[in-house]
Amino acid sequence: MRQIVIRFLVGGAVVSLFAIVGDLLKPKSFAGLYGAAPSIALATLALTVATEGASYAAIEAHSMMAGALAFFAYASFVSCVMMRYKLKALWVTICVMPLWFAVAFGLWSIWLRT
Amino acid sequence: MRVRFDTSALRQTEWHQYAIRFVFGGLITAAAGIIAKQYGPVIGGLLLAFPAIFPAGATLIEKHEKVKKQKAGMSGTVRGRQAASIDAAGAAIGSVGLLIFALLVWEFVSSHRSWIVLLGATAAWWVVSVSIWQIRKRASTIRRKYIRVSS
Numbered sequence: 001m002r003q004i005v006i007r008f009l010v011g012g013a014v015v016s017l018f019a020i021v022g023d024l025l026k027p028k029s030f031a032g033l034y035g036a037a038p039s040i041a042l043a044t045l046a047l048t049v050a051t052e053g054a055s056y057a058a059i060e061a062h063s064m065m066a067g068a069l070a071f072f073a074y075a076s077f078v079s080c081v082m083m084r085y086k087l088k089a090l091w092v093t094i095c096v097m098p099l100w101f102a103v104a105f106g107l108w109s110i111w112l113r114t
Numbered sequence: 115m116r117v118r119f120d121t122s123a124l125r126q127t128e129w130h131q132y133a134i135r136f137v138f139g140g141l142i143t144a145a146a147g148i149i150a151k152q153y154g155p156v157i158g159g160l161l162l163a164f165p166a167i168f169p170a171g172a173t174l175i176e177k178h179e180k181v182k183k184q185k186a187g188m189s190g191t192v193r194g195r196q197a198a199s200i201d202a203a204g205a206a207i208g209s210v211g212l213l214i215f216a217l218l219v220w221e222f223v224s225s226h227r228s229w230i231v232l233l234g235a236t237a238a239w240w241v242v243s244v245s246i247w248q249i250r251k252r253a254s255t256i257r258r259k260y261i262r263v264s265s
Binding site: 003004005007008009010011012013014015016019020022023024025026027028029030031032033034035036037038039040041042043044045046047048049052054055056057058059060061062063064065066067068069070071072074075076078079080082083086087088089090092093094097100104105108112113 | 117118119120121123124127132135136137138139140141142143144146147148150155156157158159160161162163164165166167168169171172173174175176191192194195196197198199200201202203204205206207208209210211212213215216217219220223224228229232235236239243244247251
């Protein structure tokens, strides 16, 4: 339980820090880079190395590559939909979320599954 | 347009919007740990690039732009949507940097000091993302000039 609380606090703090930096930057396309900052990865991998060891963290980083490709597909699709259709950002970003899962788990099943 | 710091966005943001991002960031970090324990590091690792706070960030940008235009007497709906779209395009570029971050950590974390690898991979994320953003910006400037000249 203590581990989970630590992960929650460290993760929340690192994510908030990157989000605030992103808020401060202009133009918006540049600030958007911080939307894909490695905030969750940094918090998780640092704690994983400390508790489970570097080899375990390396396995997580390997499958994170599939997650990053899924993020690219997700963010590109959200950008296209938002530009073309008159839809609210909240609805688009949430409704397109299954695309991230499809790409991430699709890549996992063909590339990472052993 | 030059890259600059603008602190007005901080004044526009309410405390609960920071709280939402803190909670979502914390939850997904905790979930990645729990899932890795339950299903192994391969599945847990996928979540390290999950767009957990992306919806909250995009909604915030849309709202800020809309309010700004409304203060100027315009509707702001279209501008808000465009700003969220541009932000998402930036995140797509950032995700390429995220891929490089993961690649470097995977390759070097077992053989080098972990804090140096994490720091170096974060720096690589930034350099790769900013470089792609710069190339894209210059390409669109050249394209615009070319269109102007040819018309």
